[in-house]
Amino acid sequence: xxxxxxxxxxxxxxxxxxxxxxxxxxxxxxxxxxxxxxxxxxxxxxxxxxxxxxxxxxxxxxxxxxxxxxxxxxxxxxxxxxxxxxxxxxxxxxxxxxxxxxxxxxxxxxxxxxxxxxxxxxxxxxxxxxxxxxxxxxxxxxxxxxxxxxxxxxxxxxxxxxxxxxxxxxxxxxxxxxxxxxxxxxxxxxxxxxxxxxxxxxxxxxxxxxxxxxxxxxxxxxxxxxxxxxxxxxxxxxxxxxxxxxxxxxxxxxxxxxxxxxxxxxxxxxxxxxxxxxxxxxxxxxxxxxxxxxxxxxxxxxxxxxxxxxxxxxxxxxxxxx
Numbered sequence: 001x002x003x004x005x006x007x008x009x010x011x012x013x014x015x016x017x018x019x020x021x022x023x024x025x026x027x028x029x030x031x032x033x034x035x036x037x038x039x040x041x042x043x044x045x046x047x048x049x050x051x052x053x054x055x056x057x058x059x060x061x062x063x064x065x066x067x068x069x070x071x072x073x074x075x076x077x078x079x080x081x082x083x084x085x086x087x088x089x090x091x092x093x094x095x096x097x098x099x100x101x102x103x104x105x106x107x108x109x110x111x112x113x114x115x116x117x118x119x120x121x122x123x124x125x126x127x128x129x130x131x132x133x134x135x136x137x138x139x140x141x142x143x144x145x146x147x148x149x150x151x152x153x154x155x156x157x158x159x160x161x162x163x164x165x166x167x168x169x170x171x172x173x174x175x176x177x178x179x180x181x182x183x184x185x186x187x188x189x190x191x192x193x194x195x196x197x198x199x200x201x202x203x204x205x206x207x208x209x210x211x212x213x214x215x216x217x218x219x220x221x222x223x224x225x226x227x228x229x230x231x232x233x234x235x236x237x238x239x240x241x242x243x244x245x246x247x248x249x250x251x252x253x254x255x256x257x258x259x260x261x262x263x264x265x266x267x268x269x270x271x272x273x274x275x276x277x278x279x280x281x282x283x284x285x286x287x288x289x290x291x292x293x294x295x296x297x298x299x300x301x302x303x304x305x306x307x308x309x310x311x312x313x314x315x316x317x318x319x320x321x322x
Contacts, residue, residue, distance in 0.1 A: 023193040028235050030197060035230045039105040043076060046093055048125030051112070055126060056080075058087050058095040062133040065094040066157060066320065069123065071141025071167070071303075073224045075104025082305050085313050090094035090320060093136065098126055100143055102236035105227050114243035116251055121148030124154060136320060139300065140164040141277070142244075149253040156263065162319045163285075164269045165302050166276050170284050173258050174249045182245050183239070190242065193234040196225075211273035211301030212308055220306060259288040267293040267319035271300030271307070295319060 016059050035054070036045060045052045056076035066086075076097040076302070077153050083095045083231055100119060101108035112118055123146060126136065135158050139147035144166025151158040163203045181187055195201050197260050199221060206224070252258040266289045270279045304312040 022166075023183055023190055026197045027193045028227055031231055031233045033229050033231065035105040035107055035227070037154075038225075038230060040077060043066075043099075043105055045105075045107075046126060046129050048122060048129060049109075050103050051101070051109050051122070052107040053122060053127075054099035054107075055099070055124055056083075056097045058083060060087070060091045060094050062091075062093045064136060065096050065130075065132045066136040067123075067127070067132070068095070068097040069100055069139045069143035069147045070097070070103065071139070071143050073103050074140065074143065075099040075227060077104075077223050077226055081303075081309070082313065082316065086316060086320070089317060093320070096126075096130070096132075098123065101144065101265075102233075102240045105230065107237065110152075114240045115247045116145045116149050116249065116253065118152065120149035123147065123150045124271055127157065128155070134159055136160045136162065138162045138164070138316070139166060141306070142167050144168055145253060149251050151264070152258060152262070153251045155262075157262055157273075160265045160320075161262070161268065162267045162269065162303065162316070164267075165271060167255055168285075170248065170281075172254070174247070176246050177212070180245070182242060185242075188242060189234060189238045192238045196228060196234060196237060209276055209302045209308050211271065211299060215309075217226065217308050255281075256284050256288050259285060260290070262289050262291075264291070268292065268294045269297065269303060269304060269312070269315045269319060271297045271304050273299055274302045276302040278316050293319075 025202050029099055039054060043054050044057065045054055054076065070078060076099055079097045083097065087095055099106040101121060102114065137147050137151055137158050139162070144163050148161065148163070148168060151161050195253065199218065203216065203221055206221065207213050210216060221319050266285070268282055268285065270282055279296060286292055286294060295318060297308065297311055297315060300307050
């Protein structure tokens with residue numbers, strides 16, 4: 001019996017040591033590259049409030065620019081196919097994709113948080129530095145919150161707002177659980193340091209976001225996680241996760257009454273099988289925004305741009321129409 005207990009204890013100790021070594025390997029060896037030197041050649045950087053924000057652009061020398069803000073882990077490379085396809089049909093507008101921190105190759109300041117208002121300020125910083133005055137704002141999932149907040153603060157610049165399966169938290173009371181394990185920095189950092197570099201875990205999680213899984217494979221995952229080898233990836237994602245949970249969400253974009261004042265056209269593209277932000281949640285928008293249209297995609301989940309290329313591209317093309 002003692003031998004069995006001793007063997008079990010050694011097994012547990014070996015397992016703990018292995019996990020700690022894996023954490024060290026991931027955060028110190030894998031995450032060792034500088035964002036600026038390892039980013040794709042098409043990536044550009046702009047200084048915004050002491051941060052370097054990464055972006056990609058297609059400049060057609062047009063007066064209007066479609067500014068894309070993605071969701072969880074999205075960056076310029078995840079929009080490349082979409083922008084290329086739409087640009088082949090609509091080259092009368094420019095296209096700009098922001099790597100909204102902590103995602104992509106942007107280099108955020110450790111002094112700033114990831115609350116919705118701060119993220120909106122980052123979008124504003126890029127727009128102001130690029131001197132863009134006429135915007136069509138295209139936002140997906142998590143990126144919709146900061147984008148709508150920006151649009152409400154800068155209605156003079158935004159000509160149209162396109163929301164794709166957006167996370168908006170309208171009229172949702174926010175209760176922060178201070179006793180949650182998420183509040184423990186070491187535990188949160190450690191778990192993310194082990195899990196974010198586990199491809200099997202990542203693919204399985206990605207599949208829970210979609211209804212059509214034909215394109216969810218290693219090649220797609222490699223695109224979404226390409227920047228994961230840059231320095232401090234785990235720490236940035238960990239801080240974002242903490243701030244996402246702790247964000248008070250008491251902004252204009254959280255109040256249905258604010259949407260009644262939106263004068264710009266709003267177009268919604270939504271998968272009717274979305275389980276993350278169910279399509280039923282669009283009702284509050286349809287009931288309050290004066291100029292709004294819903295394009296529902298049958299059988300599609302939360303990430304339509306990777307589920308059904310043809311129907312999503314057609315929906316976005318339609319939403320971009322004047």
